[in-house]
Amino acid sequence: xxxxxxxxxxxQILIGEQSAPGERVATGAVAxxxxxxxxxxxAMMKTLAEAGLVxxxxxxxxxxxxxxxxxxxxxxxxxxxxxxxxxEVLGYDWSEVHDEAERLEHAVSERLVDRIDEMLGRPAVDPxxxxxxxxxxxxxxxxxxxxxxxxxxxxxxxxxxxxQDAGFLRWIDxxxxxxxxxxxxxxxxxxxxxxxxxxxxxxxxxxxxxxAAKILVALxxxxxxxxKRARQ
Amino acid sequence: xxxxxxxxxxxQILIGEQSAPGERVATGAVAxxxxxxxxxxxAMMKTLAEAGLVxxxxxxxxxxxxxxxxxxxxxxxxxxxxxxxxxEVLGYDWSEVHDEAERLEHAVSERLVDRIDEMLGRPAVDPxxxxxxxxxxxxxxxxxxxxxxxxxxxxxxxxxxxxQDAGFLRWIDxxxxxxxxxxxxxxxxxxxxxxxxxxxxxxxxxxxxxxAAKILVALxxxxxxxxKRARQ
DNA sequence: ATCATAAGTTTGAGTAATCAAAAAATCAAG
DNA sequence: CTTGATTTTTTGATTACTCAAACTTATGAT
Numbered sequence: 001x002x003x004x005x006x007x008x009x010x011x012q013i014l015i016g017e018q019s020a021p022g023e024r025v026a027t028g029a030v031a032x033x034x035x036x037x038x039x040x041x042x043a044m045m046k047t048l049a050e051a052g053l054v055x056x057x058x059x060x061x062x063x064x065x066x067x068x069x070x071x072x073x074x075x076x077x078x079x080x081x082x083x084x085x086x087x088e089v090l091g092y093d094w095s096e097v098h099d100e101a102e103r104l105e106h107a108v109s110e111r112l113v114d115r116i117d118e119m120l121g122r123p124a125v126d127p128x129x130x131x132x133x134x135x136x137x138x139x140x141x142x143x144x145x146x147x148x149x150x151x152x153x154x155x156x157x158x159x160x161x162x163x164q165d166a167g168f169l170r171w172i173d174x175x176x177x178x179x180x181x182x183x184x185x186x187x188x189x190x191x192x193x194x195x196x197x198x199x200x201x202x203x204x205x206x207x208x209x210x211x212a213a214k215i216l217v218a219l220x221x222x223x224x225x226x227x228k229r230a231r232q
Numbered sequence: 233x234x235x236x237x238x239x240x241x242x243x244q245i246l247i248g249e250q251s252a253p254g255e256r257v258a259t260g261a262v263a264x265x266x267x268x269x270x271x272x273x274x275a276m277m278k279t280l281a282e283a284g285l286v287x288x289x290x291x292x293x294x295x296x297x298x299x300x301x302x303x304x305x306x307x308x309x310x311x312x313x314x315x316x317x318x319x320e321v322l323g324y325d326w327s328e329v330h331d332e333a334e335r336l337e338h339a340v341s342e343r344l345v346d347r348i349d350e351m352l353g354r355p356a357v358d359p360x361x362x363x364x365x366x367x368x369x370x371x372x373x374x375x376x377x378x379x380x381x382x383x384x385x386x387x388x389x390x391x392x393x394x395x396q397d398a399g400f401l402r403w404i405d406x407x408x409x410x411x412x413x414x415x416x417x418x419x420x421x422x423x424x425x426x427x428x429x430x431x432x433x434x435x436x437x438x439x440x441x442x443x444a445a446k447i448l449v450a451l452x453x454x455x456x457x458x459x460k461r462a463r464q
Numbered sequence: 465a466t467c468a469t470a471a472g473t474t475t476g477a478g479t480a481a482t483c484a485a486a487a488a489a490t491c492a493a494g
Numbered sequence: 495c496t497t498g499a500t501t502t503t504t505t506g507a508t509t510a511c512t513c514a515a516a517c518t519t520a521t522g523a524t
Contacts, residue, residue, distance in 0.1 A: 005511065027472055037513055042473055044511085059472055059519060089321070090347050100341055107339035109332055115322050237481065259502060269483055274503055276481085291489060291502060 004106035007075045008034060009044050010053060013064055014072035024061030070137055077133040078105040078113050080126035085116045087127045094127035094178075095169035110135075128169075129160030129179040129216065145219075147195065148212035152188050156217040157181065163214045175205055177215060234285075236338035239307045240266060241276050242285060245296055246304035256293030302369055309365040310337040310345050312358035317348045319359045326359035326410075327401035342367075360401075361392030361411040361448065377451075379427065380444035384420050388449040389413065395446045407437055409447060 002010070012033045016025035027045065031038045049056040053068035064072060082101040086092040092100070108116075114135065117123075124140050125131050131140045144159040158181045161172055172178055182200035189196065194206040207215075234242070244265045248257035259277065263270045281288040285300035296304060314333040318324040324332070340348075346367065349355075356372050357363050363372045376391040390413045393404055404410055414432035421428065426438040439447075 003510075028470095031472095036511095038472060039474075039514080040512060047510085061472095086344075090344070090351070092347075100344055103339040103341075104336070107335040109335075112318075112322070112332055115324075119322070235480075260500095268481095270502060271484080271504075272482060279480085 002071060005044070006048065006051075006053075007071070007106055009041075009048060010064065010068055010072040011075045011079070013054060013062055014069065014076060017064060024057070024063055026061045073133040073137045073139070074110075075105055077135070078108055080130055080132040081113055081116050081120070081123075082108065083126045083128070084120055084123055084132070088120060093173075095166045095173065097127065098164045098166070125160070125179075127179070128162075128164065129158070143218060144216040146213050147185075147207075147215040147217045148209045150185050150195075150217065152185050154185050155220040156183050156185065157220055158183065158215060159218045160216040161214060162216065168211075168214070171211075172215075175207070176201060176203060177207075182220065183217075234303060237276070238280065238283075238285075239303070239338055241273075241280060242296065242300055242304040243307040243311070245286060245294055246301065246308060249296065256289070256295055258293045305365040305369045305371070306342075307337055309367070310340055312362055312364040313345055313348050313352070313355075314340065315358045315360070316352055316355055316364070320352060325405075327398045327405065329359065330396045330398070357392070357411075359411070360394075360396065361390075375450060376448040378445050379417075379439075379447040379449045380441045382417050382427075382449065384417050386417050387452040388415050388417065389452055390415065390447060391450045392448040393446060394448065400443075400446070403443075404447075407439070408433060408435060409439075414452065415449075 009030065012030050013025045015033070016029050017023075027038050027041045031041045034041075045054065045056045045062050048054040048062070048068065052065055053071065054062040054064055056062040079101050082104045083094075083097040086097045086100060087094050117135070123132060125142075131142065133139045142159060147156070147158075150156060158177055158179050160179060161169065161177075163169070176199055177183075184198045185195055186198055186204070187196040189206075192206075193209045195209070195212055196204065196206050198204050241262065244262050245257045247265070248261050249255075259270050259273045263273045266273075277286065277288045277294050280286040280294070280300065284297055285303065286294040286296055288294040311333050314336045315326075315329040318329045318332060319326050349367070355364060357374075363374065365371045374391055379388070379390075382388060390409055390411050392411060393401065393409075395401070408431055409415075416430045417427055418430055418436070419428040421438075424438075425441045427441070427444050428436065428438050430436050
């Protein structure tokens, strides 16, 4: 049985791989994400490689092995199902669930996670729009793109918010850009680095490109919940 | 912030104090309950005494300090609320909740526990009939006695089952002696060491005194949920 | 091509927990 | 009382992390 610490490292390596597919995950990226020193990460990388959970090469970084990916996907599944459960069943705000889930993900049994999954109707995504891996390790890969890259005059739906920071999520809340929101890009102002938006509610606002890069959208008119299954 | 291990030791010392009020809790009792060696307990006792959480005297055992009791009661509160939550909200059987709660009690925030408490309507007891401490550290002390000590010809209600062993709890289930059950003691057979019972359902059965010692009952006719509050 | 900087690794040490086994203290009979 | 059994403590080692700081490797800019 892996320790909570091992689970945290594996999860972080998986997230690193997902944000830059095909590349090795750097020691420093893991250190920054977990709030530990680079030396600690190097030490753990060797432990994980020893256990056959990652393929580690000094100075180059690590990739997950099949066994490591399997484990990491289970941790991610637990995390995201717990987040959704906290919102749906316990009335948490989606900006508050991350830290609670961070601790619970190491304490819940597979059995409890499956009950939660069942109770929530086997959901595909968590409150942030992040896809929830199935018990078998399958992840839905929705057809979404960053809002920052969308040209003017397109109709979109907010699908996912990448930043888990509570402050950012509260800003999303007050501007009304939560997942599910319909919106239209009125104009791109490349000079100012902003996008002018009109929401489904009729409200108009401008968002900066850095923020827009963290908001993933689906093109409306595409297949509504157009989702491919990939063994990822 | 105390570690999960410290919380486990404090909780166990509290349970030891409750089952033998006024006495110091022995090193060996804690070791047996937690499944560690006596040497580990001695080491931890010193750590806890150092931190002002217990009053420890070598070869005599430990008692909780005010700070230690406060902490231990919070752990017990978390444990019991989680047990009830698993039964009421997630459909667990009461014979299965103990191990799950054992891990979750160290991972839930005070905030989450309070939400659960609120959602369950600030319950007084968990599925086993064990009283749930309030957030302020108050514990209800119901007027209950072991079934083993009740004379014949009394009407009773099962209030609490002391043994958390899943096998014992399943036996309670199949015999129909779960908390809340009304029953009547038809006869005490001192020679055989059994009690003849008639349940509210009309079923008759005999239970041995060792089992009856682990079942606490309230005398029917007393104030129905006659409960005193004690700062314990 | 070299050289400073950034990134990563190594080393040595510390913390929190554990155990096995030796040593010491307590208790209960006789 | 003394002895023998039981309980508890001590000792020394181990595991799974962690960090700070010294050292090494890789990268990119001139």
